[in-house]
Amino acid sequence: MEQGSARERTRPTYASVASATTPASVRVPEQSCGEQARGAEMYGDQARTDQACREQARGEHTHSEPPGPRAAVQxxxxxxxxxxxxxxxxxxGRLVPxxxxSAPALGARFGxxxxxxxxxxxxxxxxxxVEVVPNRGFRVSQRSPRERAELTEVRALIEVPVILRLAxxxxxxxxxxLRPLAxxxxxxxxxxxxxxxxxxDRAFHGAVLALCGNEQLVMVADDLHRRSQWPPGNNPVTRRADLLADxxxxxALLDALIAQDLTAVQSLVREHFTGAES
Structure with missing residues (x-):
């Protein structure tokens, strides 16, 4: 019996937790039994009044414990x-433009x-x-060749000057x-x-741009890069050949950067953004 009481005496009260995590100027004072009782009596709940006093006598508090982060993380x-x-x-191409x-159908596919x-x-x-289709699900967006060309142009406007400066x-x-990424x-x-x-591909480009030290630029460029990667081409053979060329x-660009061959870098980095697959 004394052993159980010892464990109860060591439990932290609400005030002790607040003191450890709250600045001194805004620390939460510990309520007395009477204060807790008056708060409970405001709601006409005598059972809560008695429980408040018993819990303070044991060093407990009446607030429910906050949920742990495990569920949110999962x-x-x-x-x-x-x-x-x-x-x-x-x-x-498994999601067709x-x-x-529907979310339930895709959920069943992914388990x-x-x-x-x-x-x-x-x-x-x-x-x-994708775009939302009310009461049906999500439609995979269709991107025209012009839209993809525009994305590539914007990427080039951002990335080419930065890479040339970094060179x-x-x-x-x-x-x-950066060799392992290439x-x-x-x-x-x-x-x-x-x-x-x-x-x-995005990891390599992101690592190159990260050397400029501008995190906002890296995030914007990565978003543009991601958007330019779909939908895929229709011919699997051509697609694989394009990937190999890219x-x-x-x-080649990394070799030129290592060699500090600025002329080659300029030629290669501009060429790299001429195709929709870059």
Whole structure:
């Protein structure tokens, strides 16, 4: 009996938790038994009055404990995984432009409930990849060749000047550190894995631009890059050939940056943005 009482005496009160996490100027004072009782009596609940006094005598508080972060983290993780899967399906053509997909049907495909699918689809709608169809689901957006060309032009306006400036200021050793990222694009292209290529392609471009130190620029460029990666081309052979050519340009550009060959860098970086697949 004394052992149980000792455990109860060591429990932190609401005031002690507040003191540890709240600035001194706004600390929450511990309520007395009478104050808690008066608060309970305002609602005409004598049982709450008695419970308040008993809990303070044991060093407890009447507030319910806040929920732990585990459920929120798991839900966010599921939503993120579904979002990644949907993006991959957009890139490799499994989600067909113009087709309408319902959240429950996609949830059944991924083995999850409709809620994380719906949340992921809402994010894709913000990115312009899908559009909401009331009472039906989400239609995969159709992007014209002109729209893709416009995206590529905007990307070039942002990335080309930055890369040319970095070519004059970044030492060779820092460019050498990006070799694994360039090699990853070659590996994905060699097997024709368009979804993996899309991720490695954006990773390479993002790492290059990150050397400028402008986080906002990197985020804007990444968003434009993602939008330009879908829908895929119709001919699988042509698509694989385009990926191989694009990956080869990454390698050649990195070689020129390491060698600090500014003329070659200028030619390669401009050429890299002439195709819709870059």
């Amino acid at each position: 839900r966010h993780s599921v939503r993120g995984q579904v979002l990644d899967a949907l993006r991959a399906a957009l890139v490799d 113009g087709q309408v997909y 999850v409930s409709a809620t994380p699918v719906r949340e992921a689809m809402q994010q894709l709608a913000v990115e312009g990849a 004059r200021t970044v030492p060779s050793a820092r460019w050498c550190a 090699d990853a694009t070659v590996t994905a292209a060699a097997v024709g894995d368009r979804a993996s290529y899309a991720e490695s 990956a080869a340009e990454h390698t």
